[in-house]
Amino acid sequence: xxxxxxxxxxxxxxxxxxxxxxxxxxxxxxxxxxxxxxxxxxxxxxxxxxxxxxxxxxxxxxxxxxxxxxxxxxxxxxxxxxxxxxxxxxxxxxxxxxxxxxxxxxxxxxxxxxxxxxxxxxxxxxxxxxxxxxxxxxxxxxxxxxxxxxxxxxxxxxxxxxxxxxxxxxxxxxxxxxxxxxxxxxxxxxxxxxxxxxxxxxxxxxxxxxxxxxxxxxxxxxxxxxxxx
Numbered sequence: 293x294x295x296x297x298x299x300x301x302x303x304x305x306x307x308x309x310x311x312x313x314x315x316x317x318x319x320x321x322x323x324x325x326x327x328x329x330x331x332x333x334x335x336x337x338x339x340x341x342x343x344x345x346x347x348x349x350x351x352x353x354x355x356x357x358x359x360x361x362x363x364x365x366x367x368x369x370x371x372x373x374x375x376x377x378x379x380x381x382x383x384x385x386x387x388x389x390x391x392x393x394x395x396x397x398x399x400x401x402x403x404x405x406x407x408x409x410x411x412x413x414x415x416x417x418x419x420x421x422x423x424x425x426x427x428x429x430x431x432x433x434x435x436x437x438x439x440x441x442x443x444x445x446x447x448x449x450x451x452x453x454x455x456x457x458x459x460x461x462x463x464x465x466x467x468x469x470x471x472x473x474x475x476x477x478x479x480x481x482x483x484x485x486x487x488x489x490x491x492x493x494x495x496x497x498x499x500x501x502x503x504x505x506x507x508x509x510x511x512x513x514x515x516x517x518x519x520x521x
Contacts, residue, residue, distance in 0.1 A: 371518035374503060375489030376405050378454065380436045381510060382488035389490065392502050399491040408454035409461040410479045411468065412440070415449040422448040432471065452476055454485050456513075491518065 377385060382400070389398055416422045422439040429437045429450070440449045452468060455461040461478045468476040495503070507515050 369495045369500075369517045370493065372492050372495050372500075372503070373489055373514055373516050373518055374492055374507070375512060375514045376403055376487035377489075377510070377512070378436050378451070378485075378487065379438045382490075385490070385506070385510065388506070389492070392499055393492070393494075397493040399493075401489045401491060403487050403489045404484045405454070405487040407482045408456055408485050409458050409482050410454045410485060411452045411461055411464050411476060412446060412479065413450040413452065413473070413475055414477065415440070415446050417448070419448055422450055426450050429473070434468075434471075434473075451485075456482075458482075489514065 386398075386400075413425070416425060419439065426437050426439050429452070434452065436451070436453045438451045440446045440451055452473070453461075453464050455464065458478070465476055465478050492499075492503070503515055506512070
């Protein structure tokens, strides 16, 4: 009996020491206060009340990209601006727009787009040579190919795409080199380029949805409600 009594005392002492952390932290008993105390920056945890949830939703809407806000407003708008497109893009897009709505509801505007890095081929001697070279590039499956006109500093050069992001321009250049267009270059600095913007009247929800898909497909930068006159 004396041995059993001493053994029980030893077990109780060991249990007391274990609970006090003498043998390391005790395992998680599942109690919420202990788990919360071990959270990183637990003092920043807040209960999401209905009022706080409303404020967070409003802040998220305020931080949304302007183009998407304008896109929502385009549904049912009397007029939207859709662009900006290169000459080659605009030529492909115009017939598709005319399948969606009457031609008299479409106005074409020429605009100057600033801050674009052009990927191009150096100028050729004559426009005829440039047109032949551009036709060969199109036969190879290249898109956005356009001969630069008389008023361009690169007269009779061939534009192969313009990019707001210099990194994207260099990626496009690398792809062209892989496809055998060895003389393609990227402009040293961004420059203004002529672009086409479509002004579209009477945008119903179905047309707004179609324009949304075209915007994604073509990488358009603008689908905005027309500014007030």
